[in-house]
Amino acid sequence: MGIVVGWCWYKKEMKSRKENKVGVPKGNLGWPLVGETIDFIACGYTSKPVSFMEKRRSLYGKVFKTHLLGTPIIVSTDADVNKVVLQNHGNTFIPAYPKSIRELLGEHSILQINGNLQKRLHALIGGFLRSPQFKSRITTDVENSVNLSLCSWKKHKHLIYVQRETQKITFEVLVKVLMSVCPGEDLNSLKREFEEFIKGLICLPINFPGTRLYKSLKAKERLLKIVGRIVKERKLATLENKQEDGARAPKDVVDVLLQHSGDSNEAQGLSVDFITGNVIEMMIPGEETVPMAMTLAVKYLSDCPVALQKLREENMELKKQKIESCGNYSWIDYMSLSFTQNVISETLRMANIINGVWRKALKDVEIKGVLIPKEWCVLTSFTSIHMDEENYSNPYEFDPWRWNCKAGIAANNSISFTPFGGGQRLCPGLDLSRLELSIFLHRLVTTYRWVSEKDEIVHFPTVKMKRKLPIRVTSISSL
Numbered sequence: 001m002g003i004v005v006g007w008c009w010y011k012k013e014m015k016s017r018k019e020n021k022v023g024v025p026k027g028n029l030g031w032p033l034v035g036e037t038i039d040f041i042a043c044g045y046t047s048k049p050v051s052f053m054e055k056r057r058s059l060y061g062k063v064f065k066t067h068l069l070g071t072p073i074i075v076s077t078d079a080d081v082n083k084v085v086l087q088n089h090g091n092t093f094i095p096a097y098p099k100s101i102r103e104l105l106g107e108h109s110i111l112q113i114n115g116n117l118q119k120r121l122h123a124l125i126g127g128f129l130r131s132p133q134f135k136s137r138i139t140t141d142v143e144n145s146v147n148l149s150l151c152s153w154k155k156h157k158h159l160i161y162v163q164r165e166t167q168k169i170t171f172e173v174l175v176k177v178l179m180s181v182c183p184g185e186d187l188n189s190l191k192r193e194f195e196e197f198i199k200g201l202i203c204l205p206i207n208f209p210g211t212r213l214y215k216s217l218k219a220k221e222r223l224l225k226i227v228g229r230i231v232k233e234r235k236l237a238t239l240e241n242k243q244e245d246g247a248r249a250p251k252d253v254v255d256v257l258l259q260h261s262g263d264s265n266e267a268q269g270l271s272v273d274f275i276t277g278n279v280i281e282m283m284i285p286g287e288e289t290v291p292m293a294m295t296l297a298v299k300y301l302s303d304c305p306v307a308l309q310k311l312r313e314e315n316m317e318l319k320k321q322k323i324e325s326c327g328n329y330s331w332i333d334y335m336s337l338s339f340t341q342n343v344i345s346e347t348l349r350m351a352n353i354i355n356g357v358w359r360k361a362l363k364d365v366e367i368k369g370v371l372i373p374k375e376w377c378v379l380t381s382f383t384s385i386h387m388d389e390e391n392y393s394n395p396y397e398f399d400p401w402r403w404n405c406k407a408g409i410a411a412n413n414s415i416s417f418t419p420f421g422g423g424q425r426l427c428p429g430l431d432l433s434r435l436e437l438s439i440f441l442h443r444l445v446t447t448y449r450w451v452s453e454k455d456e457i458v459h460f461p462t463v464k465m466k467r468k469l470p471i472r473v474t475s476i477s478s479l
């Protein structure tokens, strides 16, 4: 027994000496099995979740090691290190999600795959979402969804729950962008099954009847049936159209992927199953992020009347111009509202809806004198960068004016502003998200005044409002 314990100690000591020599970051791996997870989760439940990182950063430096959710992990709060990890030259870093997420994502999900197929898929989707044709069409679609929802608020005598309302708006837009499903039976079933599916993303990875993971996997099977039917129908229609009048411009992501489809055996082609799975998985990053950004914008503006006043003035001016010229709004009209864009950037900086990304190193990598050994996970903390005094003065203050001198940086992402990630996996929904937020804020501040009830932001496991942000609205025209 003594020999075994001695041997284990010797091995551990040698490993730790080797790691220290080549520069594995300092840090504490905490307790056996749980590591430092309890402190990590406890900080997540406070109003300052980044305190977990700040405490260790002051002890060990900007990059440190710890042990979270069953994994030894290197946490980076250094913008340069994050940039290298995100750029991922040589495909060294692969996404590393917790087990429950991996179980729910398909093997070929864009969120999990690496290398050429991910790059190809990313380029196809990003190219479509950035295209002028798409932007002009989706502007009208988003306006319609926002108007429909906001008009219904007039009839509400009671409280409006912003988080719930914005979820309805953005889900409708998302399924339109992905597969052109309009309000109706399919939309309702998709919403119901998707909600059941994502409940399992953060849960114990135990799969047998009755468990959360099991129920979510069943919901995914039902989703695969609905989306699979839509993709098959569209494939047939695409083939017929091709024969009649050649290929037409794609109207949604299913179209884009179908134009690159083939048999499952074909090396370059994307099969119907592949497209179906990926369309469902693309709903994950798009579904909760935009409504949360909308909700938090309303929250921050409620707490900052000066910014709300300035936002309203800018948007009222545009509304007046449009009424006088009887013109439609374009994507550029919304993007040209400079203060509105500042409000959106500031919201994204403070909200940290995606607080960082997890990767795993496929080989030893040295960045800025720090070694990330093969097989280790690395967490690039975006929150730490966004809430760092070195990058933003008074980081806990909602100050949209701070972006006046950083306008281009905000729109394009910089190493100290990465709400949409960066490098190879920079969010392809970036422009669409900014458009949805701009339209929502424009219609909201030019139609209503509101008073919000007391509510709190919860940061764990994902960012949410404790009470879904209840507000009482008064129509501006009736004031």
Ligand code: HEM
Binding pocket: 095, 110, 111, 118, 122, 177, 282, 285, 286, 287, 289, 290, 293, 353, 354, 357, 418, 419, 420, 421, 422, 424, 425, 426, 427, 428, 429, 430, 432, 433
């Ligand atoms: C405020 C809203 C949003 C935020 C903050 C956000 C944030 C992010 C971040 C940080 C990543 C990088 C993940 C990584 O590196 O592993 C990402 C990836 C992604 N996002 Fe978004 N996102 C938003 C909206 C959307 C929307 C509306 C869509 C869909 C239309 C979307 C689709 C995607 C996809 C498909 C990826 C994966 C890209 C890849 O791995 O190649 N996102 N998003």
